[in-house]
Amino acid sequence: MKSVARLTLHVCLLAGTCFASAPAPDAAKPGEELARMADVSGHYGGHLTIGERAEPKTLNPVTATDVISREVIGRLMGDLIEINRSTQQTEPALAKSWKISPDGRIFTLQLRKGIRFSDGYPFDADDVVFSFNLYMDEAIDSPQRDLLIIDGKPIQVTKLDQYTVRFALPRPYAAAERLFDGLAILPKHLLEKPYREGHFEQAWSLNAQASEVAGLGPFRLKQYLPGQRIVVERNPYYWKVDRENQRLPYLDELVFLFVGTEDAQVMRFEAGETDIVSRLSSENYSLLLREKSRLGSQLADMGPSLEYNFLVFNLNDLSGKKLGEVAGKQVWFRDLKFRQAISAALDRDSIVRLVFGTRGAALWGNVGPGNKLWINQNIPHSPRSIETARQILKSAGYAWNPAGQLLDSAGKPVEFSIITSSSNTQRLKMATLLQDDLSHLGMQVHVVPLEFRALMDRVFQSFDYDAAIMGLGGGDADPNPEVNVWAFSGTSHLWHLGETKPATDWEGELDQLMQQQMITLDYAKRKQLYDRAQQLIAENLPFIFLGTPDILAGADSKVGNFHPAILDPYTLWNADELYVRSPAQENAGVR
Amino acid sequence: MRSKTFLSITGLVGLHLILLCAGFFAPYDPTAQDRELPYAPPTRMHFEDGYGFHFRPFVYAWTTSLDSDQIESYREDRTRRYPVHFFVSGSSYNLLGGYRTTLHLFDVESPGKILLFGADGYGRDEFSRVLFGGQISVAAGISATLIALLTGGLFGIVAGYFGRWVDEVLMGVTELFLSLPWLYFLLGVRAFLPLHLSTLRTFFLLTGVIGLIGWARPARLVRGLVLSSRHRNYVLAARGFGGSDFYLLRRHLLPEVSGLLLTQATLLVPRYIAAEVTLSFFGLGVNEPVPSWGNMLATLQQYNVLVSYGWLLAPACALVVTSVLYSSLADMFHSRLKSYST
Numbered sequence: 001m002k003s004v005a006r007l008t009l010h011v012c013l014l015a016g017t018c019f020a021s022a023p024a025p026d027a028a029k030p031g032e033e034l035a036r037m038a039d040v041s042g043h044y045g046g047h048l049t050i051g052e053r054a055e056p057k058t059l060n061p062v063t064a065t066d067v068i069s070r071e072v073i074g075r076l077m078g079d080l081i082e083i084n085r086s087t088q089q090t091e092p093a094l095a096k097s098w099k100i101s102p103d104g105r106i107f108t109l110q111l112r113k114g115i116r117f118s119d120g121y122p123f124d125a126d127d128v129v130f131s132f133n134l135y136m137d138e139a140i141d142s143p144q145r146d147l148l149i150i151d152g153k154p155i156q157v158t159k160l161d162q163y164t165v166r167f168a169l170p171r172p173y174a175a176a177e178r179l180f181d182g183l184a185i186l187p188k189h190l191l192e193k194p195y196r197e198g199h200f201e202q203a204w205s206l207n208a209q210a211s212e213v214a215g216l217g218p219f220r221l222k223q224y225l226p227g228q229r230i231v232v233e234r235n236p237y238y239w240k241v242d243r244e245n246q247r248l249p250y251l252d253e254l255v256f257l258f259v260g261t262e263d264a265q266v267m268r269f270e271a272g273e274t275d276i277v278s279r280l281s282s283e284n285y286s287l288l289l290r291e292k293s294r295l296g297s298q299l300a301d302m303g304p305s306l307e308y309n310f311l312v313f314n315l316n317d318l319s320g321k322k323l324g325e326v327a328g329k330q331v332w333f334r335d336l337k338f339r340q341a342i343s344a345a346l347d348r349d350s351i352v353r354l355v356f357g358t359r360g361a362a363l364w365g366n367v368g369p370g371n372k373l374w375i376n377q378n379i380p381h382s383p384r385s386i387e388t389a390r391q392i393l394k395s396a397g398y399a400w401n402p403a404g405q406l407l408d409s410a411g412k413p414v415e416f417s418i419i420t421s422s423s424n425t426q427r428l429k430m431a432t433l434l435q436d437d438l439s440h441l442g443m444q445v446h447v448v449p450l451e452f453r454a455l456m457d458r459v460f461q462s463f464d465y466d467a468a469i470m471g472l473g474g475g476d477a478d479p480n481p482e483v484n485v486w487a488f489s490g491t492s493h494l495w496h497l498g499e500t501k502p503a504t505d506w507e508g509e510l511d512q513l514m515q516q517q518m519i520t521l522d523y524a525k526r527k528q529l530y531d532r533a534q535q536l537i538a539e540n541l542p543f544i545f546l547g548t549p550d551i552l553a554g555a556d557s558k559v560g561n562f563h564p565a566i567l568d569p570y571t572l573w574n575a576d577e578l579y580v581r582s583p584a585q586e587n588a589g590v591r
Numbered sequence: 592m593r594s595k596t597f598l599s600i601t602g603l604v605g606l607h608l609i610l611l612c613a614g615f616f617a618p619y620d621p622t623a624q625d626r627e628l629p630y631a632p633p634t635r636m637h638f639e640d641g642y643g644f645h646f647r648p649f650v651y652a653w654t655t656s657l658d659s660d661q662i663e664s665y666r667e668d669r670t671r672r673y674p675v676h677f678f679v680s681g682s683s684y685n686l687l688g689g690y691r692t693t694l695h696l697f698d699v700e701s702p703g704k705i706l707l708f709g710a711d712g713y714g715r716d717e718f719s720r721v722l723f724g725g726q727i728s729v730a731a732g733i734s735a736t737l738i739a740l741l742t743g744g745l746f747g748i749v750a751g752y753f754g755r756w757v758d759e760v761l762m763g764v765t766e767l768f769l770s771l772p773w774l775y776f777l778l779g780v781r782a783f784l785p786l787h788l789s790t791l792r793t794f795f796l797l798t799g800v801i802g803l804i805g806w807a808r809p810a811r812l813v814r815g816l817v818l819s820s821r822h823r824n825y826v827l828a829a830r831g832f833g834g835s836d837f838y839l840l841r842r843h844l845l846p847e848v849s850g851l852l853l854t855q856a857t858l859l860v861p862r863y864i865a866a867e868v869t870l871s872f873f874g875l876g877v878n879e880p881v882p883s884w885g886n887m888l889a890t891l892q893q894y895n896v897l898v899s900y901g902w903l904l905a906p907a908c909a910l911v912v913t914s915v916l917y918s919s920l921a922d923m924f925h926s927r928l929k930s931y932s933t
Contacts, residue, residue: 180741205723283895289660348627356662356714418788425893434712436624446787447879464918467787 022222022252023236028245032114033096037577040242046180046580047253048326050572051265051274055258056230059213059221060182060204062134067568070182072256075232075575076118077184078216078239080109080128081177085565085573088373090177094123094185094216094239104172104521110225111163117187118235119211120218125159130188133211140200147179172270172519174477198492215247216307216578218249230256240576250579252558254572270295275559278571280552281426283356288554295556302551304361304370307474309430310543312419315495315503316463329416329466337396339541344382345389345437351547352521355429359552363545365532366485370566371477372549373526376534383429386440413450416466417445419458422449427469430546434469459494466583469546474568479530483514486533495542506540539590555582606916610725614684617719618698620706623682623882625704625714628653630664630900633709633717640672649674652703675702692851701881709902711890715880721905724882727790729913731797731863731883738802739859740809740852748848752821752840762814768807781875790881800875801863809855820847850925858920861914883888884910 025044028034061077064070092098095109115123120225123252133145136154148155160166169176188213194203204213210221217240232254240248259268265405266284269277270291270441271411280288287301313333314326330339348362361369382388389554397409406414420427420435429449438445450458459466472492475481484490488511500509510533517529537543553564553571560579564571609616634650651667658664681695683798699705708717724787750761780800788796820826826843834842870876884906891897891904 184730208610266894281895283893283899287895287899289662292660347626353627354629357663358657403766419786425890432622433626435880436622436713448786449878451778456780457782509855513711 743809751817
């Protein structure tokens with residue numbers, strides 16, 4: 001009898017596990033200031049699976065640096081102000097409104113009242129102040145800290161009342177509201193203790209219990225299976241509602257499956273094991289396109305990304321380093337005409353066709369056609385001309401020997417190597433095309449693929465290289481993240497790192513322009529400054545721009561509200577709006 | 592058995608001759624890009640057209656078009672025939688490493704192209720690349736195998752035969768080599784070398800590195816075999832009759848070990864050819880645009896290439912053929928040695 005009772009209990013428990021579903025959305029409470037998404041509709045239920053190339057490293061938003069961790073964390077957390085990936089404009093999020101002082105230094109944010117963390121605990125200004133203290137704590141060394149330190153001084157965060165917070169910037173900062181996107185607001189009631197006890201960095205590791213992690217995002221942690229998956233379930237207290245005032249998100253669950261590589265992502269998607277795939281290469285995209293009718297999937301080419309791939313020459317100061325050979329070649333690299341000739345000889349159309357399979361755009365400047373708000377349309381798109389390149393070289397004193405080899409004015413043959421990451425097939429392909437293009441000028445170019453860490457070490461530490469093919473950008477459409485590259489003291493000022501003063505006049509002017517646009521609040525004036533900066537870059541070619549790939553993504557036909565964007569995270573930025581369509585809706589082609 | 596031996600020897604000689612004279616058999620320069628023909632499929636050989644049968648084979652040129660999904664597709668342009676000509680003049684190359692010539696076995700008139708194994712992502716002729724790539728890969732594979740087996744064999748025999756402290760020291764060294772963190776070692780090697788290495792230096796580096804990494808495992812196998820053989824009755828008897836160490840090693844132990852070494856060789860040659868793929872990842876392999884089977888196979892690591900452009904498997908097929916020929920040769924040696932020793 002006892003055993004029958006035990007069996008019955010087991011069956012009940014098992015049934016309980018099998019049928020345990022995500023929590024139903026909490027009914028809206030009076031006084032709860034929810035955000036209404038007027039153009040969003042869908043219906044509840046179901047789950048979607050996403051294949052990830054690797055496991056996230058942590059669930060701690062303050063210490064996470066890798067893309068995968070950020071992709072998962074982004075679904076669990078909420079920001080004060082968000083960048084709508086579709087319009088590229090800022091939108092109110094946890095802050096329902098904000099005011100900027102006339103001098104552009106003081107931001108006063110009004111927080112939504114009555115909303116709760118995913119564990120049901122109320123949210124208020126204390127959580128905001130606590131979170132920003134964490135981000136700015138030098139001991140924690142958060143990657144976001146750099147953004148919040150302006151001119152060496154931190155942004156002052158003050159609680160004015162339970163739902164009002166003031167941010168005082170050391171100086172005016174253009175588009176400062178964009179800074180808030182990506183700065184997750186953390187629950188003080190859960191994290192204050194580990195922070196005070198000095199082990200905040202260990203908090204919210206992957207081993208954390210689901211009950212220990214809470215956020216203001218559309219989902220909350222349900223389960224982590226090492227090496228296999230992370231499952232997140234609906235946050236029943238989420239603060240957005242759709243046009244019918246139904247609380248978002250629609251999905252019961254999102255499953256992040258760890259599959260290993262981009263190829264595995266594509267194979268799992270083809271096999272129907274995952275529902276959304278992003279960051280596709282053009283080859284894999286074409287592969288999916290060929291099978292589109294069989295798979296019945298929705299594939300999207302969002303057009304050119306914000307990333308730019310370029311060739312950079314080593315113009316670093318090598319005095320004091322035993323790099324005589326590289327220093328000897330710097331005479332060519334420093335010569336603007338030499339760089340102009342290389343730019344003229346480049347077949348950018350072939351890069352777009354052979355590297356991006358026509359799904360990309362050629363680049364002549366750091367801002368590509370994907371960034372419609374900031375691109376300087378007056379940058380000339382000179383077509384490839386070997387003849388022009390030869391004339392430029394001739395005018396700079398270069399000559400050719402009878403074997404067709406290019407010699408500099410001292411009679412030394414022009415020969416250099418281009419390093420690039422061996423794991424990035426697109427950049428390797430660009431290097432091979434470049435090598436062939438430059439052979440038409442009589443230059444002997446060697447392509448050296450290097451393991452990524454070895455490449456970084458040479459470019460950032462030892463400076464032991466001639467030229468490199470690399471990629472930057474892609475984070476935000478705004479010019480501010482670019483300051484790091486173009487200001488002479490920037491940490492990504494790749495061609496000449498660690499400058500104490502601008503090495504050339506144009507670098508000085510570029511630095512001034514970038515600094516000035518940062519404090520100019522008027523868009524038109526800012527655009528004028530950034531246009532001039534783009535022009536200087538295109539004229540002086542510290543980077544020789546090559547091309548940018550399109551953002552390519554795909555989803556199963558059952559995924560509703562699938563609107564990929566060219567800003568990261570390309571497909572999951574509106575995870576709260578995604579839903580599973582019924583077969584009838586699929587057949588009717590409802591998006 | 593004899594016919595099999597004859598076939599494998601003929602096959603191997605033929606293969607090496609073709610690879611040695613790659614420039615003559617290959618219609619094009621293996622590094623020449625044709626950007627209008629990325630991933631062009633193999634050219635079809637025709638004997639018949641609308642006018643009837645032709646004894647001289649001919650090909651049609653490929654033309655490309657983009658479909659509504661912007662996917663490039665190839666079709667034959669049947670408006671013009673390109674007959675295949677033999678013993679024609681084309682791009683210049685060094686025959687057998689010295690004599691500069693432009694003579695090729697076959698080609699078609701320009702702008703036609705004969706791509707027997709199709710083209711790679713840069714429109715380079717895959718057939719020519721397989722032939723030129725084989726020169727470096729097969730030579731590097733064999734040399735590295737020789738280094739690994741000679742070193743491993745010597746260490747293994749000495750350790751197994753003399754035993755005691757010699758065995759302990761030598762096996763300690765092999766264990767050290769087996770447990771070395773090769774990833775960091777290779778990164779270190781790369782950091783010490785100049786960025787660009789000529790093909791010849793790359794060749795020596797490849798054989799050196801692969802041989803250095805590879806000798807420890809055969810050494811342990813050989814040592815195990817020698818250790819068990821030296822206590823066999825016939826070895827003990829020979830020693831009892833006053834046989835010297837050298838005699839015992841040469842007459843009894845070496846034949847015992849040689850079978851193992853040959854089997855190892857047949858396994859190691861193809862494995863070492865493929866090992867170049869890994870070394871390329873660390874910048875220690877043969878670099879673009881010079882072809883090698885290793886760097887050609889590396890492109891097959893991409894799923895889309897593997898499923899979309901089957902002709903790029905050509906170097907893998909060449910590798911399989913080479914391995915089969917080597918293993919049948921080893922079989923032959925093995926059975927010969929067995930019959931001698933019995």
